[in-house]
Amino acid sequence: MDLHNDLMLEVQAAKRDITIRSSAGHADLPRLREGGVDGQCFALFVHPKEADRGFARVTELLDAFDRLAAANDAVLGRVTSVAEIERLQQAGRLAVVLAIENGSALGGDLYHLDAVYERGVRMMSLTWNNSNGLADGAMESRHGGLTPLGRRVLNRMQDLAMVVDVSHLSEKSFWDTLAVTQGPIVATHSNAAALTPHPRNLNDEQLRVMARRGGVVGVNFYPTFTGGPALSRILDHVAYMSKVMGPDHVALGSDFDGFDGRVSDLEDVARLPNLTAGLLARGFDARTVTQILGGNALRVFREVWGR
Numbered sequence: 278m279d280l281h282n283d284l285m286l287e288v289q290a291a292k293r294d295i296t297i298r299s300s301a302g303h304a305d306l307p308r309l310r311e312g313g314v315d316g317q318c319f320a321l322f323v324h325p326k327e328a329d330r331g332f333a334r335v336t337e338l339l340d341a342f343d344r345l346a347a348a349n350d351a352v353l354g355r356v357t358s359v360a361e362i363e364r365l366q367q368a369g370r371l372a373v374v375l376a377i378e379n380g381s382a383l384g385g386d387l388y389h390l391d392a393v394y395e396r397g398v399r400m401m402s403l404t405w406n407n408s409n410g411l412a413d414g415a416m417e418s419r420h421g422g423l424t425p426l427g428r429r430v431l432n433r434m435q436d437l438a439m440v441v442d443v444s445h446l447s448e449k450s451f452w453d454t455l456a457v458t459q460g461p462i463v464a465t466h467s468n469a470a471a472l473t474p475h476p477r478n479l480n481d482e483q484l485r486v487m488a489r490r491g492g493v494v495g496v497n498f499y500p501t502f503t504g505g506p507a508l509s510r511i512l513d514h515v516a517y518m519s520k521v522m523g524p525d526h527v528a529l530g531s532d533f534d535g536f537d538g539r540v541s542d543l544e545d546v547a548r549l550p551n552l553t554a555g556l557l558a559r560g561f562d563a564r565t566v567t568q569i570l571g572g573n574a575l576r577v578f579r580e581v582w583g584r
């Protein structure tokens with residue numbers, strides 16, 4: 278189970294046909310299968326330059342996903358429960374969880390949250406790197422944290438049993454979000470700032486509170502956040518986060534097709550078995566590896582979604 282992949286941007290822009298195996302980018306449907314991915318969160322990302330038409334933009338991405346799913350029903354399906362994820366896994370189909378990256382997708386209208394929920398979205402981050410009408414982002418801190426509308430969006434997300442994603446928030450927004458939510462939340466694609474200091478990574482105090490709340494943090498493969506383009510750096514973050522949070526709170530959030538360049542020994546999603554081998558070589562037992570590769574994320578989804 279991978280908590281973050283940006284492939285839907287390429288699908289919507291018709292940059293390439295992801296139903297065909299290629300060597301472009303990090304992922305396509307055949308390579309997701311080869312890499313052993315059973316569940317994938319597809320990020321519906323609204324870039325800040327499209328924030329003023331955020332709802333129209335996310336609608337374009339949702340339409341693109343619906344077309345992809347309708348044409349490839351045997352290969353993948355949209356899911357809104359863990360029971361469905363398991364059913365698709367058994368049928369050999371990719372289970373897709375739709376997730377919004379950047380609450381600017383709501384266009385400032387709380388009712389749009391219900392509209393995207395109706396279309397199957399089950400997870401959302403309030404911001405990307407920039408600040409918006411909901412909260413401050415990690416790369417543009419106005420020291421304001423959550424706005425009143427951001428609080429209302431979080432309340433409604435929890436009423437709807439949507440997963441709250443804190444990746445990309447500023448530190449103040451992060452703590453504000455912890456204060457106004459209950460239960461497990463996730464950071465879909467963030468690493469340990471103690472190893473790689475960067476505003477997109479989480480400090481030890483943040484990691485510990487994610488664990489205390491029963492959530493997970495998905496390890497991001499982007500070399501800027503891991504400390505270099507090598508699988509060993511990713512393993513360093515998994516090991517460190519497991520030490521600080523406990524291994525039951527570590528998950529995967531590859532960010533594949535959301536960054537340029539390649540990670541040596543993990544060049545694309547088809548090479549994911551190298552990550553499994555690397556974890557075993559570092560002394561993680563098989564059960565713990567299984568939890569990190571998906572069990573932990575599924576536990577949180579089941580708890581939040583209720584099934």
Ligand SMILES: [Zn+2]
Pocket residue numbers: 378445466535
């Ligand atoms: Zn991101």
